[in-house]
Structure formats: C-alpha cells, structure tokens
Amino acid sequence: MAEQVEITVSSADELITDEELQEKSKGQLIKKAGQFRDRxxxxxxxxxxxxxxRDDLNAKTREKVDSAQEHREIRDTLNDRVQAHKSVRNELNAKANELFEKVEDMKADLELDEGKDLEELKSEIEDLEFKQQTEVLSTEDERELIEKIEEKREEYQSRKEKLDQNDDLEEFVDRAEEVRAEASKHHEKVTELADRAQKHHNQMIEAYREADDVRDRADETHEEFVKAQEAADAHHQAFVEVQKRLRELDKKEEEQRKDQREEKRQEAREEAEEIYERFKEGETLDTEDLRKLQKSGHL
Incomplete structure (x- = not known):
C-alpha cells in the first residue's frame, strides 16, 4: 500500500492570507518563511x-503484463496444436469408421452376423459333450443329444470355413483397428496439450489479476504523490509570497533609513549655515563648531 502520511492540500492563500502578510512583523514573517521552506x-x-x-510499481505492473502475454502466446500456440491434432484425430476416426463399416458389410455378405460366433458355438459344443459323458441318458435322449452336437459341429465348421476363406476381412479389421489406435494417440495428444494450454491460461489470468492489483497500488501511490507535490508547491508559493513581503519591508526600511540620513544631512547643513553666519558676524567659534564648518565645506 502507498505510504500513509496525512497531508492537507491547501493553497498558498490558505497557508498565509494577505492580511497576515501585511500585519505580521518582520521577525514573524522570517519565522514563517523558515517554516514554509522546511515543510x-x-x-x-x-x-x-x-x-x-509509483515508478517501481508501474515497472512491476509491466513485468506482470509481459508475463501474462508470454502465457497467452504459449496458450495460443498450444491451442493451435490442439486443433491440428483434433483435425488429424477426426480424419482418422472417420477413416476407421469407414473401414469398420466395410467390415460389417463384408460380414453381412458372409452372413457372419447371423447366429452365434465361433467361441460361443465351441463353448456350447463342449457343454453338450460334457453332458453326454457325465449324465446317464436314455437311448432316445442320448440319440437326440448326439444329433444336436453334430449340428453344432457342422455350424461351427461352416462358419469357420467362411472366415478362413475370406482373408480380406481380417485385413480390414486389422487396418481399421490400426487407424483407430492412431486416432487414439492423437486424442491423447489433444488431451495433453489442452491441459497444458489450460494451465498457461490460468497463469495468464493470474498474472493479469496481479497486474491489476499492482496497478491499483501504483495509482494510489500516484494520487499520494500528487497530494504531496501540490502541498509542496503550495508551501513553496507561500514561502515566495513571504519572501516578497520581506523584500518589500527591507526596501521600505532602506527608504526610511535613506530619508533619515537625508534629514540628518539637511539638519547638519542648516546648523552649519547658522554657525557660518555667526562666524561672519565675528563670533568666536569653538572646536566643535569649526569641525562642523569643515565637514560642511564652509571652511
């Protein structure tokens, strides 16, 4: 915070009025001038x-703003990279979707989506064989069970042959999964870069907030500076006014002394004229009278 010193900003006229300038004695004015000068x-x-x-705070504000700008630039660069990876990810996902759609179409052509998959058929066959081996069945039930096992084996073999006969399907599946994995890598990059961009965004916001706080303190300190400077100017002006009045008094005293000297000279001249007239009339003069005549230039 700005240094807290109570300052009352007054004009020079409030510090000392014209009436005070005229009424105060020279000694009082000299004292006042000293007080105004010191203050x-x-x-x-x-x-x-x-x-x-204030200047230090303004410099610190600029540092905070510069820091915020640096974080802004880094954030924007990272966001550009995020958009680039998003674009690649979206393209790869679109390509993967096309490949998986192709796989589904191929499965449909092979009727692979109808019925159960191979693993499920294999599991059912094993369950039926286990039942045949472990349970006591009637001749009729065992015959039906054996027929069912044979049907499942035929279905299993048929579906397996269809898959074995179509290498393109597996190739498309592998390719689709590769493209999807590549898209996932770009998505991870998007997440990583977005997190970094957010951190720099937060740091930018914090730097701007700190800059605003420091700027507020600088503004407060500038206001205090203005108050102090205006008060100093008012006291300087008051000092100048008192000095001006003192010069007027000095001039007036000098004129008074001059008048007094002239008055004394005139009195001396008149006295010398009187002594000289007495001298002309033959009156005897003492030493002091002669000195006055000599000083006046009569002798």
Whole structure:
C-alpha cells in the first residue's frame, strides 16, 4: 500500500492570507518563511519517495503484463496444436469408421452376423459333450443329444470355413483397428496439450489479476504523490509570497533609513549655515563648531 502520511492540500492563500502578510512583523514573517521552506523541502522529499515507489510499481505492473502475454502466446500456440491434432484425430476416426463399416458389410455378405460366433458355438459344443459323458441318458435322449452336437459341429465348421476363406476381412479389421489406435494417440495428444494450454491460461489470468492489483497500488501511490507535490508547491508559493513581503519591508526600511540620513544631512547643513553666519558676524567659534564648518565645506 502507498505510504500513509496525512497531508492537507491547501493553497498558498490558505497557508498565509494577505492580511497576515501585511500585519505580521518582520521577525514573524522570517519565522514563517523558515517554516514554509522546511515543510516544502519535507513534502518535496516525500513526493520524490512516492514517485519512486509509483515508478517501481508501474515497472512491476509491466513485468506482470509481459508475463501474462508470454502465457497467452504459449496458450495460443498450444491451442493451435490442439486443433491440428483434433483435425488429424477426426480424419482418422472417420477413416476407421469407414473401414469398420466395410467390415460389417463384408460380414453381412458372409452372413457372419447371423447366429452365434465361433467361441460361443465351441463353448456350447463342449457343454453338450460334457453332458453326454457325465449324465446317464436314455437311448432316445442320448440319440437326440448326439444329433444336436453334430449340428453344432457342422455350424461351427461352416462358419469357420467362411472366415478362413475370406482373408480380406481380417485385413480390414486389422487396418481399421490400426487407424483407430492412431486416432487414439492423437486424442491423447489433444488431451495433453489442452491441459497444458489450460494451465498457461490460468497463469495468464493470474498474472493479469496481479497486474491489476499492482496497478491499483501504483495509482494510489500516484494520487499520494500528487497530494504531496501540490502541498509542496503550495508551501513553496507561500514561502515566495513571504519572501516578497520581506523584500518589500527591507526596501521600505532602506527608504526610511535613506530619508533619515537625508534629514540628518539637511539638519547638519542648516546648523552649519547658522554657525557660518555667526562666524561672519565675528563670533568666536569653538572646536566643535569649526569641525562642523569643515565637514560642511564652509571652511
């Protein structure tokens, strides 16, 4: 936070009025001038300190903004890579879907989707054989069971032959699975890059937030600087006004002294004229009178 020093910003007229300038004695004005000068210097020093602190905060704000911009650039670059991998992933998934559709069409042509798959048929045959071997059956039931086992074996062999006779189907399945796996790799890359982009986005937001906080502190410090500087200027102006009044008083005193000297010279001239008239009339003059005549230039 900005340095908290209570400052009342007043104009020079509020610090010392024209009436006070005219009424206060020279000694009082000299004292006032010293107070204004000292306070002005103190306020100027305070203003300088606040200006320095404000500049430091502004520099820190710029650092935070620069950091935020760096995170923004990294985030945008990562997002571009995310879009690139998404595009490849989507293309691969579309291609895999086409291949799997081809597989389904081939299965339909071979009627492989009708009935049970080979593993299921094999399991059923094993269950029936186990039943034949372990259970006591009537002749009729055993004959029916044997027929059923034969039917299952024929169905199994028929479906197996169809699969064995169509190598293209397995090739298409393998190719489709390869393409889908490649699409998954790109999806994983999308997830990884998106996570990294989000982290830099969060860091960017935090840097901007910190920049705003520091900027607010800089603005507060600048306001305090302005207050201190305005107060210093007011005290300087008051000091100048007092100095001006002191010069006026000095000039007035000098004029008074000049008038007094002229008055004394005039009195001396008049006295010398009087002594000289007495001298002309033959009056005896003492040493002091002669000195005055010499000083006035009559002798």
């Amino acid at each position: 002005r210097n103190e306020l100027n020093q305070l203003a300088s300190s606040r200006a320095s602190k």
